[in-house]
Amino acid sequence: MHIVVCIKQVPDSREIRIDAKTGTLIREGVPSIVNPYDLHGLEAALRLKEQHGGRVTVLTMGPPMAEKALKEAISLGADEAVLITDRKFGGADTLATAYVLSEAIRKAAATWGPVDVVIAGKQTLDGDTGQVGPGIACRLGLQQLTYVERIVSVEGRRIRVERHLEDGLEVVETSMPVLLTALKEMNTVRRASLPGMLAAARYKPIVWTVADFPDIDVSKIGLKGSPTVVGRSWVPEVRKVDTTYVDGAEALWEALWRTDLPERLGWTAGEEA
């Protein structure tokens, strides 16, 4: 089984501060991490390999510093890790990103064998869209199972998973090749072993640039290939309202009856609301 995992190096958005005066992001000193959902995707891939044999290839598109994310993937047990990097890929939105990653998955298939499963995190911390996974599935004609909480079984070419939805759990089965997007609930990510760390230290990630994709349509990559652009951005203001302070529960209940709530909520006199 050949499993490809798409990961992304992201700024840890929990650590990002905003300059209140200028309304801009303060990125300095913000640590770069592997998008947490992607690590759960990688863990799921490693477990599939352990159970069914095969290999795990990790891909990332990003600047050269994203090499660090790939080394982390190697330390956890990935077989190969590829950095897809080129200035021409920069400024890509989800449509252009999914295009490049899908071309890279084709190339990974040509290099290491047909791909059975592609796994991505359910979304990234920085982009926060969850659109790249479906974009890849569409372009490669893969079956698409998003928001996977558990892989239930793999039998032959059929894979059965549980998808987490707002109102419950769905058990779904489909055929490979398939794209899954991973939730945190899917697994607990392992720690790197000592041999893993040594392997990562020695490992030189494979680098693919635009030149490595002779058939790529350059009108579909990077900024040029991105239909969406960011317009205005601003720091959201917390709404401030005039608070009416009331003295205790009884005064509050009386005050609420003077609003339009009784009408809107159908409160009736005499009995409880």
Place this chain on the structure above:
Amino acid sequence: MDLEYQGIMVWVEQRGGVAKPVSWQLIGQARRLAEKIGAGVFALVQGDGVEHLAQEAIYYGADRAYLIDHPVLRDYRTEPYSISALETIRQVKPEIVLIGATYQGRDLAGAIATHLPTGLTADTTMLDVEPNPSRLLLASRPAFSEKLMATILCKKYKPQMATARPGIFEALPRDEGRTGRIIRLPFTMKEEEIATKVLEFYQDQDRVNLEDAQVIVAGGRGMGGPEGFAMLKQLADLLGGVVGASRPCVDQGWIKQTHQVGQTGKTVRPKLYIAVGISGAVQHTIGMDGSHVIVAINKDPQAPIFNVAHYGIVGEWQKVVPELIRVISAGKPAAATAGGAAK
């Protein structure tokens, strides 16, 4: 303006013939945008035995409902849903397509936008349009853990697509007087052609429907432990509402994550939101400050929750909440004016 693409299409998400509220919320918002530019509002209804939802979509404000009623559309599956949605979009050519940012909605939107192809903005919380002739969709969304808002534009591709967070936009009142056309579209896919099978669905038993609740009683760090939530439940039950919580309570394991309101939880806008022992960090208030009436009960008069509260009680919840349960149980207060609704 691009005359070829006109109108705003909204995907009506449903399970078992019951629509998700976000569908009607987005039809409401589409109506507001449509008024600004003089466009039509179209509902896209897919499912098996869902004709009544096409009618409902019109009652909620759609001018036309495109109905694809077919046995293979019984459960949501990416392939048949995206194929039939694409056929419809290519035929109708709406200038804007809006889809709820639910799990299924995001699954579908990503597939459709790639196939078209066009730009897709995820998880928007503000939707506006520039007036004629540009009619550009201004799709705004929080970024970087809600610390920044950004407007995303899709200038050169049509339709302009966005998913929108449930609970943000207000549905129009359902009006059976509204009329519109229901247009049935054929669909020829066969079950044998679809690789994906939905085997089972387990409804979450502990499910809390925060997004649709009219009343939410939410507890925060000030609750001090899981015990007090039983009392909040009692208060919520009395008001026909549900219990919410801020993140610290969930992190401490006092209550399940499904109750969480705020940045990493749900965005809600009930008619009445009672915040008990919640300090009011922006990560929480961003998820509830659209509520119609907000009441804060907190012993700290400096707590930022009072900045967003219409009514405040400075005091210990252990004292205030039982009293509130008592006075509400007694019914309409004697001091209230007749009819109750007078301001």
